[in-house]
Amino acid sequence: MNTGTLSTLTIDAQHMPEQDPAACPEVYSPSQTATSADIANDSSLFTQGYWQISALKTSQLAAIHAHIDNKTKPQGALGQLEDLARQLAQIQQGTSHSATKIQINKPVMLVFAGDHGIARNGISIAPPEVTQQMVLNFLNGGAAINCFCRTLGWNMKVIDAGILQPITPSSDSQSSDMLIEQRIGHGTADFACQPAMKEAQAEQALALGAKVAAEHIAQGSNVLAFGEMGIGNTSSASALLSLICGLSPERTTGKGTGINDEQLAKKVQLICDALERVNKTHGTKAFTPKIALTEVGGFEIAQIVGAMLATAAAGKSILVDGFIVSVAALIAVRIAPRAQEYMLFAHCSAEHAHQQVLAQLDARPLLSLGLRLGEGTGAALALPLLQAAASFYNDMATFESANVTV
Numbered sequence: 001m002n003t004g005t006l007s008t009l010t011i012d013a014q015h016m017p018e019q020d021p022a023a024c025p026e027v028y029s030p031s032q033t034a035t036s037a038d039i040a041n042d043s044s045l046f047t048q049g050y051w052q053i054s055a056l057k058t059s060q061l062a063a064i065h066a067h068i069d070n071k072t073k074p075q076g077a078l079g080q081l082e083d084l085a086r087q088l089a090q091i092q093q094g095t096s097h098s099a100t101k102i103q104i105n106k107p108v109m110l111v112f113a114g115d116h117g118i119a120r121n122g123i124s125i126a127p128p129e130v131t132q133q134m135v136l137n138f139l140n141g142g143a144a145i146n147c148f149c150r151t152l153g154w155n156m157k158v159i160d161a162g163i164l165q166p167i168t169p170s171s172d173s174q175s176s177d178m179l180i181e182q183r184i185g186h187g188t189a190d191f192a193c194q195p196a197m198k199e200a201q202a203e204q205a206l207a208l209g210a211k212v213a214a215e216h217i218a219q220g221s222n223v224l225a226f227g228e229m230g231i232g233n234t235s236s237a238s239a240l241l242s243l244i245c246g247l248s249p250e251r252t253t254g255k256g257t258g259i260n261d262e263q264l265a266k267k268v269q270l271i272c273d274a275l276e277r278v279n280k281t282h283g284t285k286a287f288t289p290k291i292a293l294t295e296v297g298g299f300e301i302a303q304i305v306g307a308m309l310a311t312a313a314a315g316k317s318i319l320v321d322g323f324i325v326s327v328a329a330l331i332a333v334r335i336a337p338r339a340q341e342y343m344l345f346a347h348c349s350a351e352h353a354h355q356q357v358l359a360q361l362d363a364r365p366l367l368s369l370g371l372r373l374g375e376g377t378g379a380a381l382a383l384p385l386l387q388a389a390a391s392f393y394n395d396m397a398t399f400e401s402a403n404v405t406v
């Protein structure tokens with residue numbers, strides 16, 4: 001694993017919701033977290049072997065370190081940017097024999113959208129219809145993520161992975177170019193009382209996510225960022241985190257869009273209900289990524305998992321956004337651990353459970369701006385840092401070339 005950019009984060013107890021020991025019965029045993037053997041026995045796209053992800057080469061690592069240390073600066077003085085440059089150089093080494101240039105080519109922001117049956121329970125500040133309204137806002141260029149993509153030079157695409165109703169894009173060619181329709185259904189079912197989707201839909205979502213990533217890589221993108229839109233999807237992400245890591249819903253659930261305490265208590269209870277239901281269905285079986293995504297996942301989250309795995313398999317960089325996208329990243333890493341070597345964590349969200357996800361991955365994010373929006377906004381803002389890392393790595397003078405003697 002690529003430990004250079006990664007370090008453990010502590011959990012911010014201040015932002016934890018009040019715990020009511022009676023709120024969630026003992027429905028979940030951490031022994032049900034899946035081992036790698038459980039995952040290997042899972043089927044096709046949910047197995048590591050399917051994705052064929054190469055470990056980053058270590059043969060040039062000493063040369064990369066020397067390249068960074070020979071720049072005209074005290075060793076380590078560019079801090080996390082040095083780790084970032086080292087990781088980008090190592091990722092790109094797979095495709096070139098030279099350790100001297102990092103390239104950021106055609107960076108693309110893929111924003112996956114999907115609706116969630118759980119959202120009918122009033123656990124967001126907004127009703128599910130807002131997902132479609134926001135997708136239209138994306139297509140019209142009016143959302144925060146559009147502003148950041150325009151300002152910073154991202155090509156932005158919006159993927160309808162299964163919002164409630166399909167969009168009819170306006171005849172405006174710009175907005176129809178931005179939309180990619182690969183719908184798995186009309187939103188998921190309410191996971192508090194039934195599986196969110198069928199196993200076949202979870203598999204199909206992985207395949208379709210992989211397809212869209214592969215298409216952009218074929219067009220020359222070597223940095224792919226992931227964003228999401230889906231009212232209720234923090235509930236899905238929290239339930240996934242609980243199932244995958246054996247954490248109680250009190251620890252994985254937060255206020256999402258900014259719900260009140262009463263709504264938060266309801267959200268925790270619904271996730272408890274879901275875990276109880278999943279336990280009844282699967283008995284003592286381990287909760288593999290396939291079971292977790294099928295039972296409590298979202299179409300957009302599952303497509304992001306597939307897209308990340310395909311990006312890592314192609315040896316390209318993955319830029320991870322906030323809480324929901326990080327949960328997708330965690331699932332991708334549980335399926336194929338080497339995928340993490342290709343992941344750059346853009347920021348730490350104000351959704352407190354994001355710190356839990358980052359701690360699970362031992363990941364150190366680049367930014368901490370108190371963002372809690374999703375859409376890919378945190379990932380978009382990290383692009384200048386990638387460009388800065390590339391520029392010092394590629395262009396900064398060495399002690400020798402600049403005649404600086406320390």
Ligand SMILES: Cc1cc2ncn([C@H]3O[C@H](COP(=O)(O)O)[C@@H](O)[C@H]3O)c2cc1C
Pocket residue numbers: 123124125126130134228229230231232233234235255256257258373374375
């Ligand atoms: C107007 C609006 C724009 C958004 N853009 C992203 N989200 C974010 O909020 C949602 C998750 O939070 P929850 O689980 O509480 O619904 C996701 O759609 C996420 O992208 C938005 C939410 C709203 C209301």
Ligand SMILES: O=C(O)c1cccnc1
Pocket residue numbers: 234256257321322323324325349350351354371372373374375
């Ligand atoms: O961190 C995120 O991705 C996030 C947080 C709150 C609401 N939507 C997204």
